Amino acid sequence: MNQNLYTGKLTRLDAASPDAMGQAYAKWSRDTEFMQLWDTEAPMLRDVKKTQEWFTSQEERHRHGSYNFMIRTLADDHLIGMTSLFDANTAHHNAWVAIGIGERDYWGKGYGTDAMNLILAFGFLELNLHRVNLFTFSINPRAIRSYEKVGFVHEGVIRQAMRRYGKRGDFVSMGILRSEWERIQNA
Amino acid sequence: MVLQLFEGKKIRFAAFDADRDAEIFAKWTNDPTYLRLVDHEPARPLSPYHIKKRFEEMEKEAGHALYYFVIRTQADDRVIGFAHIFWIEWNHGNAHFNMGIGSPDDRRQGMGSQAIEMILRYAFEELNLYRLTVFTFEYNTGAQKFLAKHGFQLEVRRREAIYRDGRYWDALTYGILADEWRAKNPAEDTAQ
Numbered sequence: 001m002n003q004n005l006y007t008g009k010l011t012r013l014d015a016a017s018p019d020a021m022g023q024a025y026a027k028w029s030r031d032t033e034f035m036q037l038w039d040t041e042a043p044m045l046r047d048v049k050k051t052q053e054w055f056t057s058q059e060e061r062h063r064h065g066s067y068n069f070m071i072r073t074l075a076d077d078h079l080i081g082m083t084s085l086f087d088a089n090t091a092h093h094n095a096w097v098a099i100g101i102g103e104r105d106y107w108g109k110g111y112g113t114d115a116m117n118l119i120l121a122f123g124f125l126e127l128n129l130h131r132v133n134l135f136t137f138s139i140n141p142r143a144i145r146s147y148e149k150v151g152f153v154h155e156g157v158i159r160q161a162m163r164r165y166g167k168r169g170d171f172v173s174m175g176i177l178r179s180e181w182e183r184i185q186n187a
Numbered sequence: 188m189v190l191q192l193f194e195g196k197k198i199r200f201a202a203f204d205a206d207r208d209a210e211i212f213a214k215w216t217n218d219p220t221y222l223r224l225v226d227h228e229p230a231r232p233l234s235p236y237h238i239k240k241r242f243e244e245m246e247k248e249a250g251h252a253l254y255y256f257v258i259r260t261q262a263d264d265r266v267i268g269f270a271h272i273f274w275i276e277w278n279h280g281n282a283h284f285n286m287g288i289g290s291p292d293d294r295r296q297g298m299g300s301q302a303i304e305m306i307l308r309y310a311f312e313e314l315n316l317y318r319l320t321v322f323t324f325e326y327n328t329g330a331q332k333f334l335a336k337h338g339f340q341l342e343v344r345r346r347e348a349i350y351r352d353g354r355y356w357d358a359l360t361y362g363i364l365a366d367e368w369r370a371k372n373p374a375e376d377t378a379q
Contacts, residue, residue: 040276040278040279040281041276041278042278090227091227091228091229091350092227092348092349092350093350094348130347130350130355131345131346131347131348133345133348153346155343155344155345155346156341156342156343156344156360157342157343158281158318158320158342158343158360158362159318159340159342159362159364160317160318160364161279161281161318161320161362162279162281163278163279163280163317173342173343173345173360175345175346175348177346177347
């Protein structure tokens with residue numbers, strides 16, 4: 001039995017505070033590469049206060065079926081990213097997951113993979129989900145590799161659904177079943 | 188050439204008329220078989236009041252991220268279904284689509300086919316979208332055949348994402364690109 005569901009090997013999941021998230025996200029928003037890998041929306045700049053208000057309003061809007069966390073490093077408690085399970089609590093026992101490491105010094109070093117393992121454990125052990133879905137983009141091979149490592153399976157692509165600087169890319173759809181996740185935990 | 192986006196032979200697209208149309212939409216919500224074909228949400232009977240509220244909410248996004256139509260018969264001007272283009276991402280030219288024919292009596296007469304041809308033309312010729320995405324379910328074999336027939340390709344199979352009648356079913360995503368549609372619809376008017 002896992003004694004602390006929120007602590008991994010490199011990271012921990014922390015309660016999402018709109019103030020701290022707003023502060024960090026306003027900074028990450030200025031990194032166009034991060035924003036393109038994070039979301040489909042055109043990057044929008046907002047100041048810290050507006051960003052904090054936005055996160056506060058999101059907390060209100062997504063009260064049901066949404067579980068938001070901040071990702072902090074175990075080494076120095078640095079806020080490096082965010083992750084959430086959303087559209088959970090459905091009759092079909094599945095939810096969507098999103099994850100982003102805004103601090104680019106922490107890219108490609110296992111922090112995202114570690115945090116993804118934590119939020120999956122939360123989804124399967126606490127929410128009793130049957131499966132978890134995610135979307136990423138073909139322009140983000142680093143993320144795809146991380147999700148494969150965690151155990152996500154490729155389930156298809158939404159062809160040419162993204163246009164960035166004149167080039168078309170796919171939305172990549174991946175999923176992991178509870179049975180697959182359990183097999184990996186017991187291996 | 189007179190462009191007719193909203194007029195088909197058997198059906199036409201119309202605006203939702205709260206006073207006239209809420210009743211029939213409410214009636215369909217009492218048919219769980221129908222609801223299971225068009226939605227993953229648990230079945231819930233809605234009153235005309237709820238229907239009006241829903242359409243009021245939709246109207247807030249209409250003309251931006253959402254375009255929605257009521258399907259009426261040409262013969263007797265009855266409301267038989269809906270067709271919506273939603274979650275439009277203008278920067279990528281990407282959107283979702285769904286439709287439904289509420290009563291089994293109105294299905295299998297070519298009216299759904301006409302509606303999907305009209306919605307595709309609206310999406311690609313009027314909204315200038317790049318592609319259209321639609322969700323359906325493993326158990327809805329009718330929809331799968333219907334979408335394939337109208338040029339959609341199966342793109343994503345989310346395994347065991349839908350729980351119905353004691354077992355899991357796959358959730359399916361179909362898509363069509365504007366170029367694929369255009370290759371089959373070079374002429375002016377296909378829905379007439």
